[in-house]
Structure formats: C-alpha cells, structure tokens
Amino acid sequence: DAGVTQSPTHLIKTRGQQVTLRCSPKSGHDTVSWYQQALGQGPQFIFQYYEEEERQRGNFPDRFSGHQFPNYSSELNVNALLLGDSALYLCASSLLVGTDTQYFGPGTRLTVL
Amino acid sequence: DQQVKQNSPSLSVQEGRISILNCDYTNSMFDYFLWYKKYPAEGPTFLISISSIKDKNEDGRFTVFLNKSAKHLSLHIVPSQPGDSAVYFCAASVSYNQGGKLIFGQGTELSVKP
Numbered sequence: 001d002a003g004v005t006q007s008p009t010h011l012i013k014t015r016g017q018q019v020t021l022r023c024s025p026k027s028g029h030d031t032v033s034w035y036q037q038a039l040g041q042g043p044q045f046i047f048q049y050y051e052e053e054e055r056q057r058g059n060f061p062d063r064f065s066g067h068q069f070p071n072y073s074s075e076l077n078v079n080a081l082l083l084g085d086s087a088l089y090l091c092a093s094s095l096l097v098g099t100d101t102q103y104f105g106p107g108t109r110l111t112v113l
Numbered sequence: 114d115q116q117v118k119q120n121s122p123s124l125s126v127q128e129g130r131i132s133i134l135n136c137d138y139t140n141s142m143f144d145y146f147l148w149y150k151k152y153p154a155e156g157p158t159f160l161i162s163i164s165s166i167k168d169k170n171e172d173g174r175f176t177v178f179l180n181k182s183a184k185h186l187s188l189h190i191v192p193s194q195p196g197d198s199a200v201y202f203c204a205a206s207v208s209y210n211q212g213g214k215l216i217f218g219q220g221t222e223l224s225v226k227p
Contacts, residue, residue: 004156006156033214033215035215035217040219040220041219041220042117042119042202042204042217042218042219042220043157043202043215043217044217045214045215045216048214056213056214058214090156090157092215101147101159101162102159102215103159104149104156104157104158104159105156106154106155106156107155107156
C-alpha cells in the first residue's frame with residue numbers, strides 16, 4: 001500500500017520565478033492538505049483540498065494556490081517566489097470524515113536564491 | 114500567536130528510561146491532539162492521538178495524557194530506545210472527525226543515549 005508521495009524531492013529556484021509541487025495521497029484518502037515547514041519550526045497549514053475544491057486556507061498570500069485532480073492528487077503552485085519561501089513543503093492526506101489523522105509525505109525541499 | 118507550544122527544544126534521555134515530552138495549547142476549542150515523529154529528510158510520521166473526551170491513550174511504548182483544565186498534553190515513551198531519537202511534534206485540531214487543519218508546535222528534539 002503506497003503512502004503519500006511527493007515530487008520533486010528538491011528544487012532550486014530564483015526570486016520571481018514560479019514553482020509547482022506535486023502530491024499523490026495515500027490509497028483510499030480523499031483529502032489533501034499542504035504545509036510549509038521553515039527551518040526549526042513546526043509545519044504551518046497552507047490549505048486543504050477536498051472534491052477538487054479548496055476547503056480551508058491558512059494565513060498565506062494569494063501567491064500560493066493549489067489544485068486537486070479527480071484522482072485526488074494535488075498540486076501546490078507558488079508564484080513570484082521570495083527568499084522567504086525557502087522551506088520544506090509537506091503534503092498530507094486523510095479521509096475527510098471519520099478521522100483527523102493526517103499522513104505526511106516526505107516533502108519537497110524548495111530553495112529560493 | 115502560537116496556539117500550540119512545545120517549550121523544550123531538546124531532551125536527552127538514557128536508553129531504557131522514560132522520555133516525557135510536553136505540549137501546551139491556548140485554544141480551548143481544540144478537540145483532537147496528535148503526536149508526530151520526524152527524522153531528518155523525512156516527513157512527519159503519525160505516532161498516537163487522543164480526542165478531548167479522553168484523558169489517556171496508550172499504544173505500546175507510547176502513552177499520551179491530556180489535561181484539559183491545564184490545556185496540557187504529554188507523550189510518554191517507556192522504555193526509550195536509541196531509535197526513538199528524532200524531533201517530536203504535537204499538533205491540535207478544532208474539528209474532530211471533520212478533517213480539520215492541524216496546528217503544530219515547534220517541536221522537541223529527543224536524543225536517547227545508549
């Protein structure tokens with residue numbers, strides 16, 4: 001049973017560029033959440049997708065956007081990258097109803113130069 | 114506004130002894146709490162959870178205690194093993210069984226010495 005997968009593993013971009021990160025949820029899960037983890041901090045909630053709609057959103061600017069596909073996989077897009085966007089981006093999947101336990105992927109390490 | 118706080122950045126314990134990791138929260142609406150373990154270069158791994166209707170949940174060597182009046186939870190690991198060395202995060206949710214977002218603490222790095 002495959003767990004949550006993310007791609008790419010690492011990414012280096014320059015300021016002002018745009019980036020797309022991808023996530024495939026654990027088999028059977030219908031909800032995908034994205035988190036940003038800065039060095040030395042806990043993960044911070046960006047947004048959550050269910051039935052291809054953004055269901056909840058954290059305190060992140062509109063430069064952060066996402067998408068969920070019919071097969072439940074998801075993308076996180078960040079436009080106009082800033083140096084402060086350098087972080088580990090984590091995808092977590094879960095079932096919307098019945099549990100709040102979210103299972104995380106290995107993350108994508110984004111470095112903005 | 115840090116709603117979930119782990120005030121100890123690090124903890125060192127001898128193998129075989131008990132590890133106690135602490136977490137405090139401020140939002141009384143939180144009704145579900147989780148602990149995750151994270152190794153470097155990996156995503157957080159779910160360890161154990163507890164809903165606000167309970168005050169204790171046990172799974173093998175791991176026990177989570179919840180004190181709602183003090184807004185405090187703790188994770189006990191007994192006995193501690195070198196493989197338990199990792200960063201531990203507590204997390205909280207305000208919407209049990211409704212897929213709510215998780216609010217994380219800053220993490221505590223546990224080191225278990227042989």
